[in-house]
Amino acid sequence: MKTAMVIGGGIGGLVTALKLNREGVSVRVFESVGTIKALGVGINLLPHAVRVLTELGLEEELKKTGIPTAELMYVNKFGKKIWQEDRGLNAGYRWPQYSIHRGRLQMILLKAVKERLGENAVVTGHHLTSFHDSGDNVTAEFITKRTGEHLGSYHADVMIAADGIHSVVRNFFYPDEGPPKFSGRILWRGLTESTPFLTGKSMIMAGHQDQKIVAYPICPDTAAKGRSLVNWIAELTVGGEMPPRADWNHAVDKEKFLPKFAKWDFGWLDVPQVIKSATDIFEFPMVDRDPLPQWTFGRVTLLGDAAHPMYPIGSNGASQAILDADALGQSILENQNAELALKSYEQIRMEPTANIVFANRKNGPEEVMQIVEERATKGFESLDDVITKQELEKIANKYKKVAGFDRETLNQK
Ligand SMILES: Cc1cc2nc3c(=O)[nH]c(=O)nc-3n(C[C@H](O)[C@H](O)[C@H](O)COP(=O)(O)OP(=O)(O)OC[C@H]3O[C@@H](n4cnc5c(N)ncnc54)[C@H](O)[C@@H]3O)c2cc1C
Structure with missing residues (x-):
């Protein structure tokens, strides 16, 4: 295989471009938006994804841009500790875990792609509308999304669809699937x-499945000033119909949810104050899709959220897209035949990611917060009366295995 088109210049698409370039494939990335901007808020990169980015030579950039997460703590809605564990290097992994701004990570990747593959390797303002697999190569058609103007067609030996949760390519193969599941x-x-x-x-x-707060700092520059730039996520069960189309950049008024968190001042973290002091707040319905029976069709395959959108639980969204890119690169290295390479990638990644989708529907590692809420909704004096240490450890370890980052296995790589 000599050439590849990657559809989508998000996290998954850009890491795929870097990885395939390293395996000697000539890659072009086609991105729908006219200008790639540093959008989004914080995400987490788990040690297995940091390993992949480190092997791609991005270690120093990550160090400068992210906070190496030292610990993870679950507390109940009164701020009392349920579980604490060390994370990343602190937990003995060979690679750190990073809390990082999604947009800044995307900019690191974009810069690396342009430096290594050339400025023209990323074609922006090109929205994929259709494609054709002739058996020898793939032809893709693009438009300007805003105007509908036809921009022409491009060919490559294979096409990798990293076009996110509303993937056009996934919709082509599964036209009856409908919108994501709310x-x-x-x-x-x-x-x-x-x-x-x-x-x-x-x-x-903090909290439980119907009302939760997640918070972590993401900016080393702010940390150097003795402050924290805290990324936070407030979550509420509202039920009913899904709000209009899932959009990461839909800004909303904090009064929509702030009153529900009015009493969540834990002393060590004043949740209502953190929410009140934020400038822009973005709303997103928590959605996923059912795992698919097939990602690879001839010379076309799906990757990242296009292949396996999952609830943002357990820090897996970006990390799993990066692991996909790594597995795809490895499969291409090991298989001369393009179709076999894409099939081998599917075989490596489809089942593990489906398992995470299912685990996240049951709250993933946060299951412990729900158990404690159900057993002690008015709070507790002693955690031992509510849940045993063994039960807590079992849930935490099980999820690490499902998501592919249990320390012993990973450190042997
Ligand atoms: C603007 C934005 C902000 C986000 N913010 C957050 C966040 O704050 N926290 C979080 O946890 N996750 C966020 N996500 C999602 C997160 O990036 C993904 O879950 C994860 O990184 C997997 O990445 P991906 O590459 O599969 O998908 P994405 O990162 O979603 O990338 C998909 C890319 O494909 C492009 N695209 C879509 N359709 C087409 C088409 N037809 N033709 C060409 N290009 C197309 C999109 O413009 C986008 O750049 C955000 C995604 C986006 C697009």
């Missing part, structure tokens, strides 16, 4: 500069 929960995400909490590198989750 969990009944809404997420509001924002960024707030505040005094550091706990270690200053801690990630916390």
